[in-house]
Amino acid sequence: MTLFAYPVEEDLGEIVVATTRIETMLGDTAIAVHPDDERYKHLHGKHAIHPFNGRRIPIISDEILVDPEFGTGAVKITPAHDPNDFMVGKRHNLEFINIFTDDGKINQYGGAFEGMPRFRAREAVTDALKKKGLFKETKTNEMCLRICSRSKDVVEPMIxxxxxxxxxxxxxxxxxxxxxxxxxxxxxxxxxxxxxxxxxxxxxxxxxxxxxxxxxxxxxxxxxxx
Structure with missing residues (x-):
């Protein structure tokens, strides 16, 4: 699990999120927090700024998805590449941005990372966040990884x-x-x-x-x- 920060508008500092697929942050369109989490109440309705393309990312409240006790309590939302995020996108009318080609490379929405295979992009995005001072740390995280029964490759959720x-x-x-x-x-x-x-x-x-x-x-x- 990788922890990194998004800068927040209005000189409100930064908000740290945790993810196991850091390359998908290229398609993030929101950051979700629990409505009762006191740590983030001052950020309700505010916007973070995407460090690579300048996209304004709304900070939303979602009690269905967010567990305040898991990770940082702030969840990056990539509606086009995660089933749970997809439902959040529907509930909050978010933008859906597909960042992958059919052969598993970053498409034109990935900016400087366009053309990179997804796992190479994972390394490149991490390095770029470190250069911007936004990378925080990595943690061990046990999880279920979906593997194709035929190719044995990691399944990538896509719309x-x-x-x-x-x-x-x-x-x-x-x-x-x-x-x-x-x-x-x-x-x-x-x-x-x-x-x-x-x-x-x-x-x-x-x-x-x-x-x-x-x-x-x-x-x-x-x-x-x-």
């Missing part, structure tokens, strides 16, 4: 166009089928699992049927041009 099946209508039909009145069409046995049925279907998400695996589901899709 890609997908095809989805809308599930909300089907979910509502399934919910109505176990209604607690004379309209009930389906009985769940044992009855205590009815609550579990409702919990899943009330929080149902659309089903991604395209995915990024070439051996995944084939989709019957046609384009019609008039």
């Amino acid at each position: 890609k166009p997908q095809r989805y099946i809308k599930c909300s209508d089907m979910g509502n039909e399934a919910l109505n089928a176990v209604a607690d009145d004379e309209n009930r069409k389906l009985e769940i046995i044992p009855r205590q699992y009815t609550a579990e049925w409702k919990r899943w279907l009330r929080n149902i998400s659309d089903w991604c049927v395209s995915r990024q695996l070439w051996w995944s589901h084939r989709v019957l899709a046609r384009y019609v041009v008039f």
Whole structure:
């Protein structure tokens, strides 16, 4: 885990964040803190400045993602390259910046780091932060690392166009089928699992049927041009 600082506007000093993928800071669009964390209340609504491109980065409050006891209590948000950050981006209407090419190199949004393979960029970004006096330290951090079952390479979360099946209508039909009145069409046995049925279907998400695996589901899709 690497700790580094973002300068804060209005001469408010700096805010230190921790990350295991420091190269993704090139696509950061926010810094999140817990709304009840006294250390950062004076920074609510303020902006940090990206050290490599000058982008103004809002400091936001998010009690869902941020654990004040983990790391520094301030979390860099890269909505285009992390599933949890993606949800934060949706909740706070953040900008989504993809910084990787399909072959794992930094794209045009990486500025001086463009063209570097992602792990080479990790070293280069660290060195550049040290030169700017923003690097703090590294710490050992145990974590689960997602590895491709075929290539054995580290999986890189990225935003890609997908095809989805809308599930909300089907979910509502399934919910109505176990209604607690004379309209009930389906009985769940044992009855205590009815609550579990409702919990899943009330929080149902659309089903991604395209995915990024070439051996995944084939989709019957046609384009019609008039």
